[in-house]
Amino acid sequence: MPERPAAFEPFIPASETRPEFTFRAILLGSLFGILFGAVTVYVGLRAGLTVAASIPISVLSISVLRALGRASILENNIVQTTGNAGQSIASGVIFTLPALVFLGFDLEYSRIFLLALIGGWLGVLFMIPLRRQLIVEEHGHLTYPEGTACADVLLAGERGGSFAGRVFLGLGLGGIYTLFQNENLLGAWPGTPDWQPDFGPQHVMKGAAIRADATPEYLGVGYIIGPRVAGVIFAGGVFSWLVLMPAIYFFGSHYTLPLYPATKPIAAMSPSELWSTYIRPMGAGAVAAAGLITLLKTLPTIFNALRSGLKTMRSKAGKTAALRTEDDLPMSVVVGGSALLVLIMFLFLTFKPVPGAQVGLLANLAASLLVVIFGFLFVTVSSRIVGLIGSSASPVSGMTIATLMATSAIFLVKGWTAPAFGALAITIGGVVCIAASNSGDTSQDLKTGFLIGATPWKQQVALMIGVVVSTVVIGLTLNAMNKGLEEFHATSQAWNLNASHSGVRDQGTFTRRSFRIAGSSSSAALQGSNYVLLNALGSPELADGKYLYNPATGRIEVQWVQGIGSEKAAAPQARLMATVINGILTRKLPWGLVLLGVFLVIVVELLGIRSLSFAVGAYLSIATTLAIFVGGIVRWMVDRAVAKAGGGSTESEISPGSLYASGLIAAGGIVGLLGVALKLYEAATGHTDILKFPKTFLFHDWVSVIMFVMLAFSLYYFAKKPLNDSES
Structure with missing residues (x-):
């Protein structure tokens, strides 16, 4: 394997020490972890996508610490390392644990907190023995794109560059827009303009709908993921809402009885009911097939990662780091911490089992060990894959599906098919998914630290702290979303x-x-x-x-x-996990619809298109995919304008447009959560429409479209406007 170039030197040499693991850095990072953890839960449940938070946190950290006095680049790195843990933990949680709602169980705060904590710490602990091999020795081979981009931001901030003004601008304008747009707040105009075509006596296109959740977070997500991915996601939405649903109505509207899995005749169903009844099972099959295909494509990488990880643990475990920049937490912490987490998991399953899933001490111990085994397997895989292709392309969902299928198959053989065992399966799969998700972002953070000359053990402790702090708010946000949107x-x-x-x-x-x-x-x-x-x-x-x-x-x-699972918070990955578990344990699924989704994905793969993006788009409401696509279109327009102006390359991860889009995402998430909190307050007190704007001429779909176009134009304008030092 390629070795680290001998001439490589980090920005801060190993012989030099600067303020790094300071109280203010940990405090600020913890606050950002809480903020971006909550925002990730909100946006992820609604859009089915998450966006890396390390760059926006780095930008904000540079600005805040500079205002508090001179700060070192190593302090800013600790801030982003601590804060980014919130986003990565939240991603793993929302992909799995909301499946408990679909399986008929409550989202217990203590359960979410402990499972997120165990998974998050496993993701950090298992990366410690892998760091030297993956981050250092393979520096020339594994690029870790997000970690490298974050290092560029920190280096620019150290040299005097400032980008925070553009983030705050997006935060401010996006926040004002959301205040007026969100139906839980002022609701001055419709939040989701909707058109349901129905032409002539033949009801041409009946069953279809064109709608958009005109929110700043969707616009920002679409801009960051780019026109190609946004276009593929929207293509899935177009296929579901403008092809499949009209076809279902056309061929099925003459039936007077319900067609399984519907409980009412097709002619009496709205587009939303057609989507939830027929499209979601098909989309679940598509997402599952796409995740497994992605996993199969990465099998060579998986085997290489496992071989390298085992080799690393054997050859590096006993060595003592001589330099500050090579000083990891000792292997005793890894082994002792892992054993402690196994014990905590065992005690948790024993003394707070899922009601109806009491399986005995031996089975609980086996389940705890299964978490560690699958956890180490997929942490190793995830860390290497994100080094090659980035965090957004890592097949974490495929790894989780594989874990759930194996676990559910074991339960089926044992005869454990009651609904409670589905919840137990998602408990195991959720911890593995959280560990794999966190290890990918942990790898990116350690790469950033390697490039700028950070102290590894201090980063690893900061990650542990970030995991603990962020898990406090993630369960609260999940429950707030579930109750506030119900x-x-x-x-x-x-x-x-x-x-x-x-x-x-x-x-x-x-x-x-x-x-x-x-x-x-x-x-x-x-x-x-x-x-x-x-x-x-x-x-x-x-x-x-x-x-x-x-x-x-x-x-x-x-x-x-309930809020989770509704059109407002579809939680597609969690719905998929529940579908897989329930299908295996009960051996009852609408297999016709599921297999249609599977073969649809095979066709898309044969066309050379990334099937996972298409499958997610086919599952989600077109209201989500259309709004994301608008952001992708704005990115395409900006890229063309930059290229035409002689700017050379297209937009990068630290461009003015990406920073402004990050502000829009944060604004939509923060103000949207305030709307959810207001909804909960109204439900608790009996008051209604506390902030509701009176319905005037503004409350029309065309007003919503115009306002969203204006917000999109602001993104286009500020994406083309160069950064300058006055934006601080």
């Missing part, structure tokens, strides 16, 4: 509670004090103390979700649409 819809269906209903589980008395029916003009909240809570998953009678049954009337009267 809706209760009136329905009426006769139901025999004592009869056997496949796929429907009685979860006891509904304990919430009160709730409000969506769209109701009544100001009085309906009391729900006498309802029975039902959870449907894979039922031929009820669509997946929760329902409230009234024993007094013998009817299901309310459908409880």
